[in-house]
Amino acid sequence: MIRHLATLCAITLVFLGESLAKDNKDLVTALSSEVVSIQSNFTGTEIVVFGQASHIQQQPNAPGGFELAIVVEGPPQDITTRRKGRFLGVWVNREAERFQGVPSFYAVASTADIGAIADRTVLDDLRIGLNHLNLAISGSSNVAVSDRDDFRRAFVRLREEAGLYSEQETSIEFLTDTMFRTNIPLPANIPVGDYKVKSFLFNQGNVVSQTEQTLAVAKIGFEQITFEMAQNYSLVYGVLAVIIAIFTGWLAGVIFRKD
């Protein structure tokens, strides 16, 4: 399904790309789908980002030539990272660092090693690459300055282990000299919300063109109704849960009645 869509979109893009290239636009991109729906059978999915970079054919993947980076970023979150320490012989959470406004999901795909694409300052500025994320911390932190980097590294590592942060260097595949595509896996635990898909075309370390699309991740059907009810009508939800539980228990008591 995704493949068919991808081909279809790719064909449209060729025409689109050619017409846009005439308007002096260097980069066009599109997504295989603009909405990811979470239903009860959701176990993760992937989206395909594809596009055309009209200048890239001059020197694809060559050093100092054109490079691409595609970033998929989820809605922001505040996340507390904690470190355990021994206290009276027992392992307990001791220090905590709160990272504010960090992406709930972050995936980057590129045509080359991220560090080779551009200077550190440029990457930091555009937030391209896991080492270039802006992990702002809250003022009230009990973490020693010398330990801050440990917390950042642990945070990124834990997010990577959860499949929510990823860096796939050289994962952008070229279909023709100028057309490219890449698959971004979205794991089952992705948070809902509006995602941004940003694509950057670099030439010799400078951004020459960039695009941005939005991707909506949303629960639909039963999952959506249940979630919204639990959030907005929590009393009704709680009472309903109790009624279901009592009914199930009573029913079992009646069905398996021994006397």
Place this chain on the structure above:
Amino acid sequence: MQLYLPIAEIPVNIFVIFAMGGAVGFLSGLFGIGGGFLLTPLLIFSGIPPAVSVATVTTQVVASSASAVVTYWRRKAIDFKLATILLGGGVLGSLLGVILFDILQSVGQLDLVISLSYVTFLGAIGGLMLVESLRAIQRRKAGSAPSARKPGQHNWIHGLPLKVRFRRSKLYVSVIPVVGLGLAIGFLGTVLGIGGGFMMVPALIYLLRVPTGIVIGTSLFQILFTMAAATIFHAMGTKTVDIVLAMTLMIGGVIGAQFGARMGQKLRGDQLRLLLALLVLGVGLRFAVDLLLVPDDLYSIAIRKGAGA
């Protein structure tokens, strides 16, 4: 078959959860316990977020105790007056429990408190039960009859004021220890995701001297309503009751409980109590080991605000 849980926001294998519910249901039917203290840790160890596990197990306990209450009601083995006063304390305790749960979660010490409480309570109760059941087995082998309840026997609890008569239980005691007991167990149950039957039953027998024939039905009746209140408080406070997870556990649980109850009739009471004591101690030990060993990962993260919080 993978099923996406709407509140936990992760997919789980529905058959694994169903089997867990069934296995714990079997044990709860076998021993006449709610099984919350087994189910909550099982869910946490299998990757369900602790907050969701605790809140959802309260719902599952409602179902499993409702099933048993029907039987005891029919046998008229419930002291409704005693249960109602226990319940008053229980609901208050449950409310306090949800408040503490929220506070602990925000300061990042919820897991620690849950683990420490499991170690303390399971260790203590399991230890007491182990000693008691071993003695009972010894007595049975020696051939002496177990000592019956002495009607004239009193302890300090029977000296407290505000006395009330409980006709069904043939008791005349102060409401203070009754409300206090309900409060303590409602509080612990809500924070730990357990019904607390394994604490309530011995407390009613040894502290209040409620006749054994009435203890289980009365305890189950009060647990049913305390946990119903806890479900609603969790739904409104922590918003972590996952109805899909609860349903799966419930159905597995009530079926397993029927088989457990049949099996239980074939075993002797003191043997059952010995097995249960070992089970309770085992779970407590598992938590103790986790607290004492160097963790695999010193770091952990918790979402505080924004998507998925």
